[in-house]
Amino acid sequence: KPNITILATGGTIAGAGDSATKSAYSAGAVTVDKLISAVPSINKMANIKGEQISNIGSQEMNNKVWLKLAKRVNELLKKDDVDGVVITHGTDTMESTSYFLDLTVKSKKPIVFVGAMRSGSSMSADGPMNIYNAVSVAINKQSYGKGVVVVMNDEIHSAREVTKVNTSNVNAFSSVNTGKIGTVYYGDVHYYMAPLRKHTYQTEFNIEKINSLPRVDILYGHANDSDVFVKAAVKAGAKGIIHAGMGNGNPYPTTQTALANAVKEGVVVARTSRVGSGRTNLHGEVDDAKYGFIVTDNLNAQKARILLMLGLTKTHDKKELQKMFFEY
Numbered sequence: 001k002p003n004i005t006i007l008a009t010g011g012t013i014a015g016a017g018d019s020a021t022k023s024a025y026s027a028g029a030v031t032v033d034k035l036i037s038a039v040p041s042i043n044k045m046a047n048i049k050g051e052q053i054s055n056i057g058s059q060e061m062n063n064k065v066w067l068k069l070a071k072r073v074n075e076l077l078k079k080d081d082v083d084g085v086v087i088t089h090g091t092d093t094m095e096s097t098s099y100f101l102d103l104t105v106k107s108k109k110p111i112v113f114v115g116a117m118r119s120g121s122s123m124s125a126d127g128p129m130n131i132y133n134a135v136s137v138a139i140n141k142q143s144y145g146k147g148v149v150v151v152m153n154d155e156i157h158s159a160r161e162v163t164k165v166n167t168s169n170v171n172a173f174s175s176v177n178t179g180k181i182g183t184v185y186y187g188d189v190h191y192y193m194a195p196l197r198k199h200t201y202q203t204e205f206n207i208e209k210i211n212s213l214p215r216v217d218i219l220y221g222h223a224n225d226s227d228v229f230v231k232a233a234v235k236a237g238a239k240g241i242i243h244a245g246m247g248n249g250n251p252y253p254t255t256q257t258a259l260a261n262a263v264k265e266g267v268v269v270a271r272t273s274r275v276g277s278g279r280t281n282l283h284g285e286v287d288d289a290k291y292g293f294i295v296t297d298n299l300n301a302q303k304a305r306i307l308l309m310l311g312l313t314k315t316h317d318k319k320e321l322q323k324m325f326f327e328y
């Protein structure tokens, strides 16, 4: 039997409430052992070990946990007696943590994120089936070399592509630009696509000696916007700003001037879009060459933030950073 380690970080999948029919609950309430014992059938598929990394609602996710988790996964997957990992995680920031690991874990072995939209005490909790499916994906030979994947609601998504698209439905995840890469139905795994952008074993980012990450802020553009938040971000010490602009990443004029000034002060400004799908293209309505902006390709703001943080650990050269956005 393959050896799978389940690393628990918290989330609704580890949540508990007082009533099966009421919405109130606390995320990160039960430990990894309890999560594993709720799905005894996974012990028939694999030798399962559990580790607790954190026990938080994923809205509390932070750089410290990201670095701890990524370093631990790198360490585990180097071992001959670990064949893959499953990471239980809250759904609010699962798209960010999974992408962080996609860019920092150097292994071809399966790395599978899983969460739940209903807590363990809820009627028709989705966690146990999601965990069963996640372990099935982690032991599947076809999962090798596919980078970090997210398993939710019978679907397999690539970490780069997946985003949370619903606040409360069980069907809360979608890969809006490319579609899911596979399905998993009662443990029956089928892949249809593989990610082409660089990930995991192809990554140039090395976090082994890194204990903190550069500050990158996200600003959300809107009609009648202003320059105050750009100035505040620069003052707070941001090394990068992701601007989620209107349409094809368009900032409001006053905001655009402030962003151009931020570039002059050495801040890397990357344009993305608040639309939620599609590429933010260079030199559309914005003269990127003139202002010194770069673009995030089709990454949403929260994913672009991660790539820029990691990029800034290597270089401040805008050409090189722009290249990364076209490669990862």
Ligand SMILES: NC(=O)C[C@H](N)C(=O)O
Pocket: 010, 011, 012, 013, 027, 056, 057, 058, 059, 089, 090, 091, 092, 093, 115, 116, 117, 118
């Ligand atoms: N469904 C969930 O997991 C939501 C929760 N707030 C979390 O992200 O931890």
